[in-house]
Amino acid sequence: MxxxxxxxxxxxxxxxxxxxxxxxxxxxxxxxxxxxxxxxxxxxxxxxxxxxxxxxxxxxxxxxxxxxxxxxxxxxxxxxxxxxxxxxxxxxxxxxxxxxxxxxxxxxxxxxxxxxxxxxxxxxxxxxxxxxxxxxxxxxxxxxxxxxxxxxxxxxxxxxxxxxxxxxxxxxxxxxxxxxxxxxxxxxxxxxxxxxxxxxxxxxxxxxxxxxxxGLKLINFAIEGITSFSTAPLRLTTYAGIVVSLLAFIYAAAVVIRTLVHGIDWPGYSSLIAVVLFLGGVQLISVGIVGEYIGRIYMESKGRPxxxxxxxxxxxxxxxxxx
CATH class of the missing domain: 3.90.550.10 (Spore Coat Polysaccharide Biosynthesis Protein SpsA; Chain A)
Structure with missing residues (x-):
């Protein structure tokens, strides 16, 4: 040098x-x-x-x-x-x-x-x-x-x-x-x-x-840093969607099999609500991550100094x- x-x-x-x-x-x-x-x-x-x-x-x-x-x-x-x-x-x-x-x-x-x-x-x-x-x-x-x-x-x-x-x-x-x-x-x-x-x-x-x-500013700063240099969170939402879909398919298959064997529906209102809330949470997180990237595109497109x-x-x- x-x-x-x-x-x-x-x-x-x-x-x-x-x-x-x-x-x-x-x-x-x-x-x-x-x-x-x-x-x-x-x-x-x-x-x-x-x-x-x-x-x-x-x-x-x-x-x-x-x-x-x-x-x-x-x-x-x-x-x-x-x-x-x-x-x-x-x-x-x-x-x-x-x-x-x-x-x-x-x-x-x-x-x-x-x-x-x-x-x-x-x-x-x-x-x-x-x-x-x-x-x-x-x-x-x-x-x-x-x-x-x-x-x-x-x-x-x-x-x-x-x-x-x-x-x-x-x-x-x-x-x-x-x-x-x-x-x-x-x-x-x-x-x-x-x-x-x-x-x-x-x-x-x-x-x-x-x-x-x-503390809130530090959290926002961390999110800014991750979304500025990586699209991995978007891929993670895709992976999460695949995993949740597989779990839902397995759950549905278990319900069908139990109905065929026992002749009755599988009881479980609480478990059904838990699954619905879980899926809703995953969807909201996914929308939030996508929104974070769309927000960055929106701010950059304005061209402000x-x-x-x-x-x-x-x-x-x-x-x-x-x-």
Missing amino acids: LARQPHPRVSIVAPFYNESDAIRHFFAKVTTVLDELGCTDYEIVCVNDGSKDDTLTQLVETSRRDPHVVVVDLSRNFGKEAALTAGIDEATGDVIIPIDSDLQDPPELIGVMLEQWRAGFDVVLAKRADRSSDGYLKRRTAELFYRVHNRLSDTPIPENVGDYRLMDRMVVDALKLLPERRRFMKGLFAWVGFRSTTIEYVRDRRVAGNTKFS VYLVQRRYGKRRDAEETR
Whole structure:
């Protein structure tokens, strides 16, 4: 693998949604790490995803003090995947590093990532070797999601690897070619491929504030991920229909045989109701799965943009806009 330049332009991409309590900690930590690494040519792209608190105000004030900070203010809350897409689209660096603003993913890994990039890797993944900072239920559901997704999908995603990673400009340019609007970024990162390596770390607790992902949002996120990269659920409904039909045929044959032998119908109102309810449940699940895919087709067919930018802030962006 060819070695890269020693001092690339680095773009840090961080989505923000109601993170006013964490902003001060975030910039203090990230800028300290970059300064210690000797990075002089860098930018911190902050995407305000329709925050309701004073997140935008703090970000704008920071951008006025620090010329390295760029703020992209979206017109409303589009969700983390859209905000991450906006930040990646805005980034101008040779390497792009998405990171959460809550500092659960330690910025100290940036130096290790750059070393691996200089060695020739296009993507450097950060894998969570220890997730004890997350709750028990979140850890177990995450394990289940990775297991189910990778079993069903033709594009497996690395287990316990989030958005925190380093990507070469070539990888980001490839991501920009992908046209879908309902974006599951972990899957898109995996789909583009390129030469990658993995480093492990222990995930910390949030420096401030609370997580914005509720249990229901995590479930919807998992469904989004599975349906974005696999049609296996549709095939499973077909298999379920075949199995249920076979069981119904066996049940009907048993009724006929018993009637011929004993001369009476097979009693069992409760069992009949159970079978009817079971079949109804299978049908509703099947309709729901088909509806999920039809919904995705419907949203993609509209052709709406992934996000809308209300305004950009930052000395570098202001200079570019006045040219």
